[in-house]
Amino acid sequence: MKIAILLKRILDPEVSPHKFSLEPGATRPSDAGIPKVISPFDENALELALQLREKSPGSTVTAISMGPPETVEILRKALAVTADAAVLVQIETDPGPDAFGTASTLAAALQKTGPFDLVLAGRQAGDWDQGQVGSLVAEMLGFPCVTFVTQASPSGNGLRLQRESENGYDVIDADLPLVLTVTNHPGNVLRLPKVRDVMMANRKPVTTIAASDLAAMSTKIPPLEILALEKPPAVAAAEIVGGRDEQEIAARLVQKLQELKVL
Amino acid sequence: MENIYVLTDAVESRPTRNTLELLGLGHRLAQAAGLKLRAWLPGPARGQAATAVLAAGADEAVILDEPRLDTYQPELWLQALTATASAPAAVILPADSTGRDLAPRLAYRLQSQLFTDAVEVSWSDGAVVAKRPVYGGKAIMTARVAGPVVLTVRAHTASPLAEPKTGGEILREAVQIDEAVVHTRLVEHVEEKTEGVRLEDARVIVSGGRGLGGAEGFAELQKLAAILHAGIGASRGAVDLGWAPPSWQIGQTGKIVSPDLYLAIGISGASQHMAGVASAKTIVAINTDPEAPIFSYARLGVVADYKKVLPHLITALAAALKQ
């Protein structure tokens, strides 16, 4: 199986709100002083790709990311957990929230470097939180798509999947070629790289393709017209319930809850 | 004339709470824009809810009259929705596992714009204007969408109509289904058993995070939940460690809940988690770290090790609730 995994490099989503700043009128946050990481659900998707390769000998995993040249850092991380190949689809600046544009460039890159039997993406990127690109890539490639997948294994000519639903999960059999979008599960937390593999990763080549050289499918659909990007209204600080010891604290808390009539 | 569409869901003849919210929103948009609100009811089984769907705001209830649509199958649903969307100005889907699954593919097939996870939608100067949290809730984006748009809308962000609407028409559309498009087949649906109260309906929720230190912590939380008749939730941190099942996850990529009381124990209060409890009335936090962000969302806070507080809290609550 030839597997591609789409990785996005984003501002660390765990950064505390007070370090996150927006210039007035800007349509993107300032990235000063905030580390950039692989988007968390993409890590889950990468882990699933590596597990599938183990279950289906002879498979390869190719990591693909669209971003500015520094994006190579996250591709090195993918190589360090033993991805077989890496492709940088180079653009000038960090990608914005134009999902149709991103998806058509990635679909063209997949066609150029493929063909792939399976394309994995995160359920949503932890910056714009859109949850669109994976399914759009599927449409553009003409592949079926299963979203919110947590587990996958080879079955017959296709894959047997677990898809998370509101109150449990569905077991789904899907044909290849296929696109999956992946969500978090204890079984797909990304493994840690081995020291030796980190060193090897630095020597592996990363293929660079300029996005402008790709014959991306043109879409008639224009990007969203962003009118404003603002911080949410400030929230008030909690009233801290204290006391001599835990027993008194508990009693006071219950009293307060009764006063607020929420019990 | 252009139409606004809402994808509805129902259990027997009763539309779900989320459907009522979306129909309320769709009705207000259609009024403001001078358009017609059409509700899709996929499959004859959902068709039983047609009368209720009209009362909840639709001008037309369109029953997609094909039994193979009774159960959700994305490829068949996409085929049916694409074929029956006539002159759509806006298509409103729930931001749940169904709506989020369909939205990008439907937008692509209808060649329309796409706006996911909206928390506010209005009509202004001939276009949809919508807001959504981005960067895990650290920022709010407002965008104007000229032209047709597929939207997913978060639960608990729109209100159902206060009074039932009268009139409206029930239409049955025969849809041609081509099974050749099916490449994904449901083998089995596994329902996670939930003891106690469902999170969606819970008035009180007790929720645990990485600070609980292990699955044993959730056993302690069960005791508290039992006394409060509460549902049990978890942070992604706890779910990823396998201490709680994925269906307990609360947040922007878990469940969106709306309890009167939300007790967050050992949860730091990451914005992605707090997105799931934005409409909770009262949040109470127990956390060892006085600097934890959760204290800027909570009404009441306790700075302590939960292990030391919980036994006393359980005793005090049991006594208070007996009275």
Ligand SMILES: Cc1cc2nc3c(=O)[nH]c(=O)nc-3n(C[C@H](O)[C@H](O)[C@H](O)COP(=O)(O)OP(=O)(O)OC[C@H]3O[C@@H](n4cnc5c(N)ncnc54)[C@H](O)[C@@H]3O)c2cc1C
């Ligand atoms: C795109 C995206 C989507 C996400 N979606 C979600 C989501 O839907 N839901 C979600 O929850 N997260 C989500 N996250 C993850 C989120 O950013 C946080 O990583 C997660 O919520 C942290 O979980 P936590 O609070 O349990 O863990 P931590 O952040 O590790 O916090 C643990 C807390 O416990 C406290 N503590 C430790 N010991 C004790 C003790 N003995 N007693 C009391 N307190 C103690 C600590 O002080 C700390 O504040 C998402 C992230 C991304 C990037």
Ligand SMILES: Nc1ncnc2c1ncn2[C@@H]1O[C@H](COP(=O)(O)O)[C@@H](O)[C@H]1O
């Ligand atoms: N610039 C990018 N490069 C590589 N993959 C991407 C890029 N943007 C989005 N993706 C993939 O698409 C998924 C969904 O992104 P989004 O629709 O932006 O939430 C991400 O989790 C990635 O797997």
